[in-house]
Amino acid sequence: xxxxxxxxxxxxxxxxxxxxxxxxxxxxxxxxxxxxxxxxxxxxxxxxxxxxxxxxxxxxxxxxxxxxxxxxxxxxxxxxxxxxxxxxxxxxxxxxxxxxxxxxxxxxxxxxxxxxxxxxxxxxxxxxxxxxxxxxxxxxxxxxxxxxxxxxxxxxxxxxxxxxxxxxxxxxxxxxxxxxxxxxxxxxxxxxxxxxxxxxxxxxxxxxxxxxxxxxxxxxxxxxxxxxxxxxxxxxxxxxxxxxxxxxxxxxxxxx
Amino acid sequence: xxxxxxxxxxxxxxxxxxxxxxxxxxxxxxxxxxxxxxxxxxxxxxxxxxxxxxxxxxxxxxxxxxxxxxxxxxxxxxxxxxxxxxxxxxxxxxxxxxxxxxxxxxxxxxxxxxxxxxxxxxxxxxxxxxxxxxxxxxxxxxxxxxxxxxxxxxxxxxxxxxxxxxxxxxxxxxxxxxxxxxxxxxxxxxxxxxxxxxxxxxxxxxxxxxxxxxxxxxxxxxxxxxxxxxxxxxxxxxxxxxxxxxxxxxxxxxxxxxxxxxxxxxxxxxxxxxxxxxxxxxxxxxxxxxxxxxxxxxxxxxxxxxxxxxxxxxxxxxxxxx
Numbered sequence: 001x002x003x004x005x006x007x008x009x010x011x012x013x014x015x016x017x018x019x020x021x022x023x024x025x026x027x028x029x030x031x032x033x034x035x036x037x038x039x040x041x042x043x044x045x046x047x048x049x050x051x052x053x054x055x056x057x058x059x060x061x062x063x064x065x066x067x068x069x070x071x072x073x074x075x076x077x078x079x080x081x082x083x084x085x086x087x088x089x090x091x092x093x094x095x096x097x098x099x100x101x102x103x104x105x106x107x108x109x110x111x112x113x114x115x116x117x118x119x120x121x122x123x124x125x126x127x128x129x130x131x132x133x134x135x136x137x138x139x140x141x142x143x144x145x146x147x148x149x150x151x152x153x154x155x156x157x158x159x160x161x162x163x164x165x166x167x168x169x170x171x172x173x174x175x176x177x178x179x180x181x182x183x184x185x186x187x188x189x190x191x192x193x194x195x196x197x198x199x200x201x202x203x204x205x206x207x208x209x210x211x212x213x214x215x216x217x218x219x220x221x222x223x224x225x226x227x228x229x230x231x232x233x234x235x236x237x238x239x240x241x242x243x244x245x246x247x248x249x250x251x252x253x254x255x256x
Numbered sequence: 257x258x259x260x261x262x263x264x265x266x267x268x269x270x271x272x273x274x275x276x277x278x279x280x281x282x283x284x285x286x287x288x289x290x291x292x293x294x295x296x297x298x299x300x301x302x303x304x305x306x307x308x309x310x311x312x313x314x315x316x317x318x319x320x321x322x323x324x325x326x327x328x329x330x331x332x333x334x335x336x337x338x339x340x341x342x343x344x345x346x347x348x349x350x351x352x353x354x355x356x357x358x359x360x361x362x363x364x365x366x367x368x369x370x371x372x373x374x375x376x377x378x379x380x381x382x383x384x385x386x387x388x389x390x391x392x393x394x395x396x397x398x399x400x401x402x403x404x405x406x407x408x409x410x411x412x413x414x415x416x417x418x419x420x421x422x423x424x425x426x427x428x429x430x431x432x433x434x435x436x437x438x439x440x441x442x443x444x445x446x447x448x449x450x451x452x453x454x455x456x457x458x459x460x461x462x463x464x465x466x467x468x469x470x471x472x473x474x475x476x477x478x479x480x481x482x483x484x485x486x487x488x489x490x491x492x493x494x495x496x497x498x499x500x501x502x503x504x505x506x507x508x509x510x511x512x513x514x515x516x517x518x519x520x521x522x523x524x525x526x527x528x529x530x531x532x533x534x535x536x537x538x539x540x541x542x543x544x545x546x547x548x549x550x551x552x553x554x555x556x557x558x559x560x561x562x563x564x565x566x567x568x569x570x571x572x573x574x575x576x577x578x
């Protein structure tokens with residue numbers, strides 16, 4: 001999956017300029033950047049929800065916005081930003097919605113049921129069968145929504161700030177889920193805020209700044225003191241610790 | 257109980273309510289006299305049967321439209337009047353009474369449907385600009401206010417008190433004195449609209465995930481909004497054209513059905529249509545049984561029943577949010 005010279009404006013306000021970035025299947029890619037850098041806009045372009053003004057978002061050689069909606073939906077699964085669910089429907093009914101683009105006619109086929117079961121097992125949500133999603137805690141609901149994405153067995157998973165409002169334990173659970181999906185060959189692209197998460201889990205980091213790609217590459221090459229100072233205006237110590245792990249310590253704001 | 261057995265139960269209740277509507281009234285007519293060649297038989301074929309069929313159809317239209325709109329707008333307080341189609345159709349009807357066009361064939365019905373069509377076109381233009389649910393709510397509010405003001409204006413300049421009172425009485429909503437002609441005119445629009453609405457179920461389910469989630473799963477939101485505007489516009493427009501504005505059915509019934517079959521938007525569509533038919537038929541039978549020379553208006557009875565219910569919903573919802 002690739003953004004090629006992609007530009008996008010919200011009305012007259014330009015959000016993305018000439019973005020070029022490649023994402024590989026089997027990798028956990030993370031899009032980082034300060035508020036307003038265009039992270040969610042880029043993800044929406046890759047998901048086919050927004051049509052770029054210039055350039056293109058491509059999957060293989062196909063323009064993502066030109067793909068038929070259902071075949072796009074079969075290949076790209078999106079976990080949107082708000083974890084809102086509007087009606088008190090049962091967890092398994094919610095997960096079943098992920099099968100929508102693959103369903104023919106009414107009712108669930110054996111394939112559908114198998115995919116739903118597998119997705120709920122992978123996310124450890126099988127225990128929530130029969131429970132209305134509105135009664136689950138935020139962390140439990142996030143996992144059910146993730147199971148919804150997995151149930152569609154997409155080749156690509158795009159997640160927009162999937163860790164918002166989760167406590168540290170659930171955050172690690174979700175990151176481990178993304179990691180496991182990437183290890184099994186799925187391309188995972190997530191917009192994250194926490195630099196530590198990116199440092200610990202990402203194979204590939206795209207750092208956006210003011211609508212442009214500021215740096216891209218593996219975590220060690222992108223998360224440098226200089227880059228973080230330039231993009232976030234923070235003073236951070238970055239060290240490579242034992243076994244190549246990146247240790248990040250944020251000391252404060254960069255003196256202007 | 258499974259959704260299927262609840263649906264079967266609702267179908268049998270609907271049948272019972274239909275039979276009640278045929279039987280009950282100032283004159284009770286037993287099944288023996290239904291096809292008799294006497295006054296009872298005449299009441300049956302000329303008055304009761306059209307009235308019961310219309311009650312069934314209008315109730316189903318309102319219940320289904322309410323369920324679809326609540327699902328689409330993801331707002332349990334939405335009802336079929338929210339798009340402004342009812343007010344526009346009502347204005348069309350009132351205009352025909354004001355102009356004395358009701359004597360023409362299809363006069364009142366045609367004017368009311370024209371009013372509904374105008375509002376459908378405006379709403380579709382709005383949807384094409386990517387208005388979304390909020391756009392519909394605001395656009396519907398503008399349409400309702402505009403049509404309501406124009407209706408009030410026509411009442412205020414009515415040529416004589418009789419015309420004004422005819423207008424007001426029509427606006428209140430009733431199934432009185434409808435003929436088979438009315439049914440023949442209205443049913444095709446209602447049927448077409450309801451078919452459109454019944455096909456939206458799966459898309460409404462997916463909308464539970466929000467608009468981005470639904471679009472990423474391949475739902476075409478623009479097409480969905482077209483279908484809903486057309487479906488509600490045709491069916492509710494036709495029901496206003498024959499029976500005036502009957503309120504609250506579309507608001508109450510989906511809530512009751514959610515308690516019975518759960519909150520999944522597609523699961524409440526059929527039950528809401530059946531429940532709407534039951535409520536309207538029973539309320540209309542009650543209207544006929546009320547003592548007194550005149551007859552209470554169905555619209556009034558519904559509103560009196562509905563307003564307290566609405567209040568309870570509001571209070572409950574606030575409690576859930578708190």
